[in-house]
Amino acid sequence: MSARTEILDRLRAALHDSPEAPEIPRKYRHTSGMSEDELIELLSDRLLDYKAGVSVVDEASVPARVAELLAGEKSYVVPAGLDERWTALVPGRVVDSPQEPLSVEELDGIDAVVTGSAAAVAETGTIILDGSPGQGRRACSLIPDHHVCIVKAGDIAGVLPEAVRRLDVTHPLTWISGPSATSDIELERVEGVHGPRRLDVVIVR
């Protein structure tokens, strides 16, 4: 008998008492009812708590803000679908596209990465990337040491269930809450292990 058949048979036999699947009570919050200003404020607060950088700017100021954040980085990578205006003021751009993906070694030689985002969750301070053109391959937002992520205010959800309902889970999803961190040594939190050690979130009103 194949392992598959045998395991499924064992599991069916284990349910000899035919337990009933209970109704799922879903009384937890599905929305937050917060205004855009409140969402921005809460998200900023949570991100700062994780030691991420936060700036809130209007659309026209994004290029200047991104330029300030990238000052001092020799090179940076952007996914091919990222709005070109956002990085227009900064030299050193390298583009990663599905047609011409950078190798892991090439990415390792690049200081920073700029991406968009698919959604954010204010209450938990989480930004979510889903691999669409403005966010790129997962390796791009992982290997460079500094991640600048642009979040549109309209994409901020108050609570997690709101964000989950806006996403397509069959895309590869990366949820990011602050920069890489560890508390494995005497529970002292250290920001930065293998993922980007610096995370800057630019929220666009």
Add this chain to the structure above:
Amino acid sequence: MSPTYLGMPGLPVYGDGNLHASEAFPAAARRELGNAQLRANLGHATHTIRDKRLRVVAELPDWEDLREAGSAIKASVMARLPELLEEFEKNFTARGGIIHWARDADEANGIVRDLIRDAGADEVVKVKSMATQEIGLNEYLEEQGISALETDLAELIVQLDHDKPSHILVPAIHKNRAQIREIFLREMPDVDPDLTDTPARLAEAARLHLRRKFLSAKVAISGANFALADTGTLAVVESEGNGRMCLTLPDTLITVMGVEKLLPSWTDLEVFMQLLPRSSTGERMNPYTSLWTGVTEGDGPQNVHLVLLDNGRSAALADEMGRSALHCIRCSACMNVCPVYERTGGHAYGSTYPGPIGAILSPLLTGITSEENASLPYASSLCGACYDACPVKINIPEILVHLRSEDVESRRGTTKVPGQMDVAMKAASWVMGSGRRMALAEKALPLGKLAAGPDRKIKKLPGMAAGWTQSRDIPAPPAQSFRDWWAKEHHDPGSEEHTELEEKA
């Protein structure tokens, strides 16, 4: 064998591998209790994490609603496990993933070895995974000439020191920074000889040590925190980015997961991703969560495998009383509140799963007849703190009592006459099964005072309980039970709080 199994065709098939303790709890605990360093580190860690946890849990107005939902979702998964597994398989496979089924540890290990060989690799990078620890994958691969490198910082420390994890969340909690520095200096070939013991420098050393491995690895091995049946998606929750490295960079990804980790649908994840980080590390959200559904062209591993593991889970599922132990999401909250764990540490439990959940899960997976694991259900004071802390509301004390009576039952053939333990446990489960009876029993408490000497300590208990007083004194029970005290303090007719608490109980 318990009468609950009688309706089953065939006997339950138990699990093997690192589920079996190599030594019974009482002996291991006695030794570990002598380790003052361990106890100090552990006390500090459990208290810190549980305070953080309480703070972030208190932030959520709907915490109890989330627990209710989480518990019901898991009960529903258990009731529908075979059909959900088939649904998951269909969806994961449709998107290019490949599923393998493993009856036990040996079979799972063999499958992983073959996949690694097929990929032409003799070295793999690993994300922390309870399932692979359970089946002893690292040791097995080493015998086969394949080196498996743990990449989670704590797991790396433990692996470099040829030690075992002592906590599921912070596996190296029994070591302090000076010890970690020594381990790194001794075991990392290219380490900076001027390495200091500040956590930031130590984390940096781990980063440098692993960086090249991540960037060049052909094969990675992971566990999974959740699998979503309706979409065929897998999820890994982590902090350091080592998970993202393993899940994204190598061309072949092999995930090993117990069959119980399923959730029916993608939207169920919203419940568990609120319950898990807060219960586990006391954070609002862990730094990184990765979700993948089969293969994504041009992004991440192009050979994506999943090994679905039984290894005793079907046996645990067959136990009507015990099956809810399979709801566990390995958050470790029960460990951090357990007075027994706090003193003995994780090593005393012997098996992969320590603490209160280990005390029920290990014997459920191996069968209570497993000689060493049979003592695990006694590794508890039945104080109930684990039940209160558990985000999916596993009634650990109830299952402990149930397993104790199973243990007694299973030894009936050899002891012939019902022992003291037999009678005591039967009585205990009857008393604890009802609030009214429990209250009556507590009324008898003042009697205990008679057994205590003038220093209000009970030095020696009669009968089988004498074993307990061998290494400790028991404070005499108070003159008044908590229930009585509460009733007296709070029973003014206008007290809303009182009625509410009664309802929850």
